[in-house]
Amino acid sequence: MTWETVIGLETHVELATRTKIFCSCTTEFGGAPNTHCCPVCMGMPGTLPVLNEKVVELAVTAGLALNCAIAPVSRFDRKNYFYPDLPKAYQISQLYLPIARDGAVDIGGGKTIRIHELHMEEDAGKLVHDPWLDQTLTDYNRCGVPLIEIVTEPDFRSAEEVIAYLEKLKETLQYLGVSDCKMQEGSLRCDVNLSVRPVGSAELGTRTEMKNLNSFKAISRAIAYEARRQIELLEEGKRVVQETRRWDENKDATYAMRSKENAQDYRYFPDPDLPGVELSGAYLEHLKASLPELAEHKRARYQADWGLPAYDTEMITSQKTLAEFFEALVALGTDPKQGANWIMGQVLGQLSAHGLEAKDMKLTPATLARLIALVKEGRLNRNTAVKVFEAVFVTDGDVDAYVKEHGLEQVSDAGLVETVVEQVLAANEKSVADLKAGKEKAFGFLVGQVMRQLKGQASPAVVNQVLRDKLG
Template sequence: MVAEAALSPEILSRYEAVVGLEVHCQLLTESKIFAADANSFGAEPNTNISVITLAHPGTLPKLNRKAIEYAVRIGIACGSDITRRNIFARKNYFYPDLPKGYQLSQDKGPICVGGGILVKVKDPVTGEPYQTTIQLHHIHLEEDAGKSIHDGDEWATQLDYNRAGTPLIEMVTEPCIRTADEAGQYLTEVRRLVRYLDICDGNMEEGSLRCDVNVSIRPKGSTKLGTKVEVKNLNSIRNVMRAVDGEFRRQVELVETGGKITQETRTFDAATGLSYAMREKETMNDYRYFPDPDLTPVVISDEWLADIQARMPMLPAALFQKLTATYGLPEYDAAILTDAKELADYFEAVCQHTTQYKAASNWIMGPVKGQLTDKTLRERQFPVSASQLAALIELVANATISQTAAQQVFGLLLAQPDASPEELARANGLIQNRNTDALQTLVEEVLAAWPDKVEQFHKGKKNLMGLFVGEVMKKSKGSADPKLVNELLAKTLQKK
């Protein structure tokens, strides 16, 4: 290996990375793609299996209609052309976790062709933001393999076939990605998109969204593609970006020292950030594709396609426009809220009960999102309902409670989700005191107790108003309306 110093910025700048991604998304169907076995994560090993999954002789697969619809959804969202006549082929290879000895996949006719996903990235040199569309080559349907488990025993491998037959879409980009940031932002958008469409949970830690990276290099200005290397075993967006950068540097170093890049598959070690050779890359001919004789072609009719289109949810870009135009939110707020569909849905649900749209946005971006992060709650499991949060916002808007008291009520709601915000505020003495006579008495007491401060105030130390307000709030045990206290203090001090 060449010393790291040898890979100077000047040397690296002579080359360009050419990157393509293959993103596998497990679809959220109730059953598998060709069998009625349950499609669920976390079950006991080898419990979600049947004779079809295990490829017993004489068994016949049957295509899951919902898997087709989910694939069409993502194709529509990406602006792809939808293939109307779909067939499946046998992709032949022999691994222990593949019960049939072949994988059912789409070869010549993927269900979605073309399209792209817009991403926002920063130039790695100047730091300037720019937008680019990552072009898709195609999206195809296939089944997942089982899982090989190596529990420290180098002589034995355990096999769990629960995952075998899980429906997948594979989203294959053109080799149009040039930087690690573009790769990371693309994968981020894919994850957000499949969650919006409710076709995949996007959980990379559990393997329901996985990414393989194809990297090659070429001299700057060249249009000829180099020898590509595939990097597997990437379980996070950060690791995808690290793999792109690492493989780019490895290939540049290899070329600069007179070596030759081999078309191969490599595995990524997240602990070291390095990749290691696994095997030489297979070619299409190695898989000996041929149409599966047990599955009839599936034709997507005009009526079926129109029905899927009619049930498409609002996508992030359109929802961003709605939040800024209809609700008048700043672009920053809209970007945060549309980052996850559940947050945007929760915001709109809150706005069904209040017109305090900016306040609703502030609460969701602040305390609500903070709870989801700190307690790792899923948004749809959040204990405070939209109507409760709206009621809390209204209590602040009409000065029934202070913003500080509202934070306390919010904490109480998390523990008592069936209670109403106003009931909790009253039970805990958090309703603001707006009794003018009572508050005027407290104001007079505070000013009488601080005659020297009053004199300093009149000599120009106007920041003492904060002291007076604080003392009145103490005397009221936090129940006084701060706005009214300020008004009464101002009038009283004018008279003294």
């Protein structure tokens, strides 16, 4: 029998707010345990949560970009569960009236993934096992950090589609400024619901939910493993049990979580501490109008307006700050293709050499624009320009001052070049004879000698011209 894998995703994304969802503690990553906490996020009795307005704004922005219908009225509910990662014994989430529903994401290749819903909720704390006491330590710094959970319909048929969706989601949310989506810091986390069925069957098989998937690689491998496990069970005439399974990166396998952790009876009810959220038409229109241009649109525009190859547009839009840098460069008068080449070669090269991300770069577009202009005006040759670039990259130095201080300006003075050419010709009679005998290689040697005399700062075009003239 041929089997088909059916996958739905639940993705949790930490929002890029300064403060937590229901209190004014910082959301900064890390920090000594329990230093980003207050009575509200620690769930002390008698405290009152107050919603962060920025959370609503970012959730609606994400909903709009994912083509969702935004709910005019939405509310928070309590998801009750007793586990020490949440000191209140419930998580504030949205079940009955989520803020956004019924979206769609185009993942390319003619495939669209439907979004079932998008809702706001709070993150839980971190539990650390203490091996000496064989007990658990609780760190609530992350407790109350705002999240959106994005739930898809079971529309994926392969790991490749899942990764394409996540890449698109990540890119979109980063461009919107909704989240930094750093998987290594847990800003983007993904649970995978997977079932298998015979090809052609309309009915869904029994699904399992996989947790603890912290990288695209882990997601791909977990999907491959779990699909194979379920198919083997069914082919042996056994059943798939609906359960939550944990991916073990080291063992390359999923295993069922203990049934106690599996007991899911959340007894949701509306949170009486939090009044509802009502969004006016004007508010939604305002957010719609302020949606930034997304990467996909930028790529199309760079190709259409500036004739950049698809490859260049992919590289440049891979990081939002890089795309913004590029656009600023072009706005300063740099030729788009020249600018693109410098970004893909030198800028990305230096970023990687210094282990930096584009957003941490000190170099300004004005500095690079000036450097490119100096090359274009024939005042710096390209190799020298690359050296200048490397020198000014880290601290964003003054290009003109650097060139002047190090005497790097290209010699385009034909008179000076002429004098040097005459000296070189006089000192290399054998090469001149070789050249006249038809050995073109000798010409390159003579150019090299002239360049050496001029410390590499001569314009190659001028040197070539003067040499040809002198040699008749």
